[in-house]
Structures are given as structure tokens and as C-alpha cells.
Amino acid sequence: MSTTLFGKIRQRGHARSKAPAPLSRRRNRAALLFLLPGALLFSAYVIYPIISSIVLSFYQWDGMTPRVFVGLDNYRELLQSDTFYTALKNNLIWLLLFLAAPPAGLALALYLNQSMRGMRLVKSLFFAPFVLPGVVVGLVFGWFYDPTYGLLKLIVGHGIPVLGDPRYVTYGIIVAALWPQIPFCMILYLTGLTAINSEIIEAGRMEGARGFQLLWHVILPQLRPATFMAVVLTVIGALRSFDLISVMSGGGPFDSSTVLAYFMYDQAIKYYREGYSAAIAVVLFLIMLIFITWQLRRLFRNES
Amino acid sequence: MYPLPISRWHPTSRLLYRLSLPCALLLWLMPLIAVLLTSIRSSDELSAGNYWGWPRHFNLIENYRTALTQTPMLHYFWNTCLITVPSVAVSIFLASMAGHALANYRFRGNLLVLAIFVAGNFVPIQILMIPVRDLTLRLGLYNTVWGLVLFHIAFQTGFCTLFLRNFIRELPYELIEAARIEGASEWAIYARVVLPLVRPALAALGILVFTFVWNDYFWALCLTQGDDAAPITVGVAALRGQWTTSWNLVSAGSVLAALPSVAMFFAMQKHFVAGLTFGATKG
Numbered sequence: 001m002s003t004t005l006f007g008k009i010r011q012r013g014h015a016r017s018k019a020p021a022p023l024s025r026r027r028n029r030a031a032l033l034f035l036l037p038g039a040l041l042f043s044a045y046v047i048y049p050i051i052s053s054i055v056l057s058f059y060q061w062d063g064m065t066p067r068v069f070v071g072l073d074n075y076r077e078l079l080q081s082d083t084f085y086t087a088l089k090n091n092l093i094w095l096l097l098f099l100a101a102p103p104a105g106l107a108l109a110l111y112l113n114q115s116m117r118g119m120r121l122v123k124s125l126f127f128a129p130f131v132l133p134g135v136v137v138g139l140v141f142g143w144f145y146d147p148t149y150g151l152l153k154l155i156v157g158h159g160i161p162v163l164g165d166p167r168y169v170t171y172g173i174i175v176a177a178l179w180p181q182i183p184f185c186m187i188l189y190l191t192g193l194t195a196i197n198s199e200i201i202e203a204g205r206m207e208g209a210r211g212f213q214l215l216w217h218v219i220l221p222q223l224r225p226a227t228f229m230a231v232v233l234t235v236i237g238a239l240r241s242f243d244l245i246s247v248m249s250g251g252g253p254f255d256s257s258t259v260l261a262y263f264m265y266d267q268a269i270k271y272y273r274e275g276y277s278a279a280i281a282v283v284l285f286l287i288m289l290i291f292i293t294w295q296l297r298r299l300f301r302n303e304s
Numbered sequence: 305m306y307p308l309p310i311s312r313w314h315p316t317s318r319l320l321y322r323l324s325l326p327c328a329l330l331l332w333l334m335p336l337i338a339v340l341l342t343s344i345r346s347s348d349e350l351s352a353g354n355y356w357g358w359p360r361h362f363n364l365i366e367n368y369r370t371a372l373t374q375t376p377m378l379h380y381f382w383n384t385c386l387i388t389v390p391s392v393a394v395s396i397f398l399a400s401m402a403g404h405a406l407a408n409y410r411f412r413g414n415l416l417v418l419a420i421f422v423a424g425n426f427v428p429i430q431i432l433m434i435p436v437r438d439l440t441l442r443l444g445l446y447n448t449v450w451g452l453v454l455f456h457i458a459f460q461t462g463f464c465t466l467f468l469r470n471f472i473r474e475l476p477y478e479l480i481e482a483a484r485i486e487g488a489s490e491w492a493i494y495a496r497v498v499l500p501l502v503r504p505a506l507a508a509l510g511i512l513v514f515t516f517v518w519n520d521y522f523w524a525l526c527l528t529q530g531d532d533a534a535p536i537t538v539g540v541a542a543l544r545g546q547w548t549t550s551w552n553l554v555s556a557g558s559v560l561a562a563l564p565s566v567a568m569f570f571a572m573q574k575h576f577v578a579g580l581t582f583g584a585t586k587g
Contacts, residue, residue, distance in 0.1 A: 041398065041457060277434060
């Protein structure tokens with residue numbers, strides 16, 4: 001198939017150098033029409049807003065009166081704001097602790113990768129937290145941590161105001177966020193594990209590899225695509241974290257659990273500081289850009 | 305298979321493994337079980353301090369009736385349906401066309417368009433917030449279900465296009481060539497050749513996008529205000545604010561909010577997992 005496709009490209013390249021053949025023009029038009037509705041909507045709601053936010057970050061705007069150009073002032077103010085550094089630090093904590101999800105998911109997948117009756121149901125039940133709305137997860141863990149009635153108090157014996165204490169609040173929310181993220185990684189690994197050629201594993205066993213050795217030298221290299229997906233999506237999930245923070249702590253107490261995503265929302269919705277808020281979003285975007293570039297490089301490598 | 309199948313284990317370890325499963329499951333699902341139990345607990349029991357024990361009275365019907373009739377829960381629920389169903393249907397339709405265009409037609413900028421779709425998917429959604437809010441306001445769709453629908457369609461189309469493009473590319477190109485030789489129009493190739501072949505992918509995406517949109521909270525907060533167009537995720541959060549001590553009612557609301565996504569997942573597990581793990585097995 002690849003040779004015929006290649007032949008096609010060459011032919012088409014040839015045709016373009018003279019006059020485009022009517023047939024290929026008709027096809028190009030068809031492709032354009034197929035692409036247009038989706039691309040237009042996507043441009044209006046995703047591409048244009050990205051550019052618009054970047055531009056807005058150089059302005060001061062309350063959402064109603066005309067905007068005023070202020071140059072880099074928003075960024076300058078940001079660099080002097082304590083909350084910004086708190087948010088940045090919390091983002092980093094989120095990122096690091098959230099990366100526990102892929103190994104934990106792998107462990108869970110290895111634990112559950114057995115075929116016996118009812119196993120599918122067990123796997124599905126383990127996976128269930130992933131399909132819950134973030135709001136519900138937040139509520140549930142909020143009750144769990146409740147210092148007067150919560151289950152945590154029952155287990156530990158005394159109430160710990162996890163969500164009311166600046167020292168614990170971020171960690172408390174991350175634990176709640178890991179609950180759906182771990183089974184997500186688990187399912188990626190389970191699929192990866194079933195796709196491994198069993199002959200490779202048996203060959204490894206023949207050579208005398210056992211347990212952890214087999215996992216490290218034979219299984220993990222085979223699971224690389226799953227690991228890649230798990231890490232990328234976990235990183236994105238960590239940087240996007242909003243729902244749980246909004247429901248569980250509202251960024252508090254005293255902004256101690258805020259992250260860039262929440263800080264930005266807060267400034268725009270509560271204080272109508274749209275330009276400043278856009279500047280925060282741009283910073284978040286720049287951080288994410290590292291991962292986007294990584295992802296795109298992979299795409300181009302696969303295609304060429 | 306790795307780890308070693310339990311059929312090849314020592315019988316004692318096998319028994320221990322089997323016993324460990326329900327315990328692990330119980331521990332893992334504890335938060336979920338707690339919500340389910342709380343949602344059928346009576347208010348008296350809660351005020352007596354029985355928050356986590358086994359409920360003595362079952363108040364299933366009363367709690368859910370109160371949650372549905374004394375609060376706008378049903379209204380929120382309906383809003384979410386109005387938002388989710390068109391978002392899923394339209395975004396998948398648009399993405400199947402765009403995916404087909406990117407997979408089966410070679411035009412200049414093909415890969416660039418794909419790259420833009422990919423990049424758009426990984427962008428932090430916060431960077432879209434202010435302009436999207438502004439756009440929705442200017443279109444007069446702020447605080448309406450349609451404002452949310454339009455955004456979700458656009459955003460999910462990006463994700464679905466990427467997914468479907470990769471799926472359609474795996475189809476044998478000869479099929480399309482054969483259809484062309486027989487004189488099929490470009491639309492017929494899409495509708496009669498490509499679309500029937502990608503049905504499993506459409507199902508997988510449909511269920512995935514359904515849960516994404518159903519569970520959305522951020523955009524609902526940004527594009528609605530008050531109760532008019534608020535979906536159930538916002539409703540549950542609001543309920544918690546107003547009924548701080550009525551854990552049973554808020555739990556009942558949470559269960560209602562979570563039920564459709566969970567039900568969809570269990571009903572269409574295979575498709576769901578296939579969609580989620582697409583690309584997890586190949587480099």
C-alpha cells in the first residue's frame with residue numbers, strides 16, 4: 001500500500017508543475033469541503049482564542065470598558081506576586097506527585113492482569129473512579145477529610161483539617177485527584193500487557209528471567225507506548241487540575257492551594273482582571289508548550 | 305502472559321490472590337460506597353452522628369425524591385442532557401469528515417492542519433477561557449445551553465479528528481480507489497465506504513466524548529451564571545453550598561450526576577476502553 005501511495009504523491013507532484021488536472025482539483029475541493037466545518041469551528045473556538053489571549057496579556061481590561069495597552073506590565077506584576085509563586089510551586093508539586101500515577105497504575109495492572117471468571121468486572125470496578133465527574137470526586141474526598149465527621153478522623157482518631165491547613169491542603173487534593181488518574185494509567189497498561197507477544201515472555205522465562213528482572217528487561221521495554229501515553233496524559237492532567245481545587249478548597253486557605261489554572265480563573269471571574277489573567281494563562285501555555293512540542297515531534301517522526 | 309497466570313501458581317498463593325481481590329476492591333471503592341450509603345441514609349441518622357456506619361433505616365426513595373423535587377436537580381440534569389447529546393453527535397460527525405479529509409486526501413498543508421488539531425488538544429484550556437467567554441457573550445449565547453454546546457462541539461471536534469484520522473488511515477486505501485473506479489462521488493465514498501467501516505471507532509469516541517462533556521465543570525462555570533443553563537456538575541456543587549449539613553441529599557445529587565457516565569461506561573465498556581487506549585499499543 002505504501003508504494004502505491006508514494007507513487008500517487010509523485011504523480012501529483014508532477015501534475016502540479018504543469019496545470020492541475022481537473023480530477024485532482026475536484027478531489028482537493030472535496031477534501032476542503034470535508035475539512036471546512038470542523039476546521040472553522042476549531043479555529044473560532046481554539047486557535048483564535050489562543051492568539052487573542054496572548055494579545056490580551058499585554059492589555060489591561062475589565063471585560064467592559066475599552067482595553068488599554070500596558071506592554072509587559074501584567075507580566076511584571078505577576079513576577080512580583082506571591083500568589084504567582086505559590087501557584088507555580090503548587091503546580092510543580094502536582095506535577096511531581098501526579099507522576100506517581102503511571103507506576104501505581106502499572107502495579108495495579110500487573111495485579112489485575114489475570115484471566116479468571118469475573119475478572120473483567122473487577123477491572124471495570126477498579127476503573128470506575130475515572131468516569132466520575134471531578135466535582136463528585138471532590139465532594140466525596142471533602143467529606144472524607146471533614147475534621148468533625150470525616151472518615152479520616154475515624155481512622156486516625158482525631159480530626160485533621162486537611163483542607164483547612166495550608167500545609168496539607170494541596171497534598172489532600174492531589175490524593176483525591178490520583179484516585180481517578182491511577183485507574184486511567186492502569187487501563188493503558190492492561191491494554192499494553194495484552195498486546196505483548198507471549199512468545200517473547202516465554203523466551204525470557206526460558207532464559208531464566210524471573211519476576212522483577214523479567215519485568216525490567218522484557219516487559220517494560222514492550223510497554224513503552226503505554227508508558228509514553230500515561231506520562232503525557234498525566235502531565236497534562238496535572239497542569240489542567242482545576243475542578244478538584246475549585247470544589248475542595250477554592251484555592252484557599254489564603255491562596256495556599258491555588259495553581260496557575262485556578263489563579264487565572266479567580267482573577268478573571270472574581271476580580272475582572274482579564275489582561276492579568278490572560279498573562280497567567282500564557283505562562284501556563286508556555287509550560288505546556290514543552291509537552292506539546294514533544295508530542296508534535298513524535299507525530300512528525302511517525303509520519304515521515 | 306505476564307505476570308505468570310495464576311493457573312500456574314502454587315494453590316495457596318492462588319487462594320490468597322483470590323481472597324485479596326474483594327478486599328482490595330472494597331478498599332479502592334470505599335469513597336464510592338460511602339456516597340451510595342450516605343445517599344440512602346436518613347437525616348435523623350446523620351444528625352445522630354452515624355455518618356459512616358451501616359445505615360439503620362433505608363431512606364432511598366425519600367432522599368432521592370427530595371433531591372429531585374425540592375431542589376432544581378431535575379432541571380440541571382435536563383440541561384446536561386441538552387448540552388451533551390448534540391455536542392457528542394455533531395462533534396463526531398464533523399470530525400469524521402475532517403478525519404476522512406486528512407487521512408485519504410493528499411493536499412498541501414495536510415500534516416500542518418493535523419498538527420494544529422493535535423496541538424489544540426494539549427493546550428491548557430484556561431488560555432481559551434477569556435476569548436471564548438467573550439465570543440459567547442457577543443454571540444448572545446452566554447448563559448444558554450447553546451453557548452456550551454457550540455464550544456464543546458468545537459473543542460471535541462479537534463480531539464475526535466485526530467483520533468479518527470489515525471483510525472481511517474489504517475483502512476486499506478484500495479477500497480477508496482475501487483469505489484472511485486466504479487464512479488462513486490466523493491460524498492458517496494465518505495458516506496458509503498468510510499463511514500460504515502469506522503463505526504466501531506465512532507462508538508468508542510461517542511462514549512468517550514459523552515463522559516468528557518457530561519463531567520465538564522470548568523466551562524459550565526465560565527459560560528453560565530445562575531440556574532438557567534447550569535448543568536448538573538454545577539448544580540451539585542451549588543447544592544453542597546446551600547445544604548452543607550444534608551449530606552444525604554447532596555450524596556443523592558452526586559449519584560444522579562455520576563450515574564449516566566458510569567452507566568454508559570458499563571454498558572459500552574469494550575468501546576470505551578478501545579477508545580481510551582487507542583495508540584497505547586503501538587509506537
